[in-house]
Amino acid sequence: NEVRGIQRARFLNAINLSVYLAAPRIILFACFMAYVLTGNLLTAKAVFITMALFNTLRTTLMTRFAYAIAQWAELTVSCSRIQTFLELREMEPKTYNTKDFDDLAAFPKTNAKPKVIVNNISAKWSEGSPYATIQNISFNIKPGDLLAVIGPVGSGKSSLIMSILNELPVLEGNIQTVGTISYASQEAWSFNNSVRNNILFGSEYDEHRYRQVVNVCALERDLQIFPFGDKTLVGEKGVSLSGGQKARITLARYGIHSTG
Template identity: 40%
Template sequence: MISLGRLDRYMMSRELVEDATKRDEGCDSRTAVEVKNGPFSCADESKEEDLKHINLNVNKGELTAIVGIVGSGKSSLLALILGEMHKLSLKVRVCGTTAYVAQTSWIQNGTTEENILFGLPMDRDRYQEVVRVCCLEKDLEMMEFGDQTEIGERGINLSGGQKQRIQLARVVYQNCDIYLLDDVFSAIDAHTLSEIFKVTLH
């Protein structure tokens, strides 16, 4: 009955407000992400402030890190920028297209290539460059059929680090203006992380 109650509350909850985040693709300002005058809430029917006094401004071309203890709201802030949180009295503005990588790796049942392209047409030069900067070349060489290897449901045949790098390659291939990365390097070894950081995030 408890599970049924949770399911009922979820199915009956309101859809997120479409204007929760103002999106301006191709705008001319220096600002990439702007959050003004928090608070915001996780629950649509609640007036409780899950995070408050949030003011954030990230300019185009900047690399910004959000740090804090476990449960302090880092992932919630990214969800707010994506328009997946209920704002109470604040302004959220995103200038450009966005790509997001979640903490938990999401891998579809298919080939490595399909997981990276994610429905986009193949640009062979760009694809090979993405594979290189995400340090996937050696991994593909070890796979029986290279990037045509079926990697199984939820990436069952992959290590945690390989899943994270395939996720990263997927968003890099999207060629967006803004990349939101939620703890995507936790399973990647220090040497590989250093290489990715130098060539991908700079």
């Protein structure tokens, strides 16, 4: 279907271009024929004035009008997709976020209260699928904990993260989180700006916090290598980052935004 859609779009673009190139000459010929057939004498003056007038109108009538038709077709498709998305059935959230521990009910009575509570959740991406993507998962993450989720490809590691982020609908159980969650995706990315701005990403500069995050993310060595330290530009107009450097900068970005 996608190939057919692309073929149809290219075919219409070809027709559009052909009409744009051929229409002015056809219209001029038709005008001159009508002028002569109505008993008028076709002179060089009339020809040049008519051609100048049509060339003036050509950009507006041919180029802009044809472009507007093509854009209208794309606008219709975009609006249809937006409407389809807005008409989707609302998900019932089973991931709850609070700003304080005291807002959560049924907490285990421990000294170190968890930041994330996953309570016997099951989830799947498609409602029509007979099998759950993840099933009967429970764990608590307390401040300072390091939890590693390991497993073969397709076992549901990313799906578990997506369920905590409320991107994957939870069918059974519930997830409770306290405060904010920083998510570092597998695909590290950076934008064309300084290393510092890539890390801060709009946050206010707190030197103590900044140096702490840079140290934890093992970026100090990289900043020493860069010609201008953390003020070095990265991207098209600056230095090219290696995969490891980009990953460390991305991790530092989320470390800056984390409230701890």
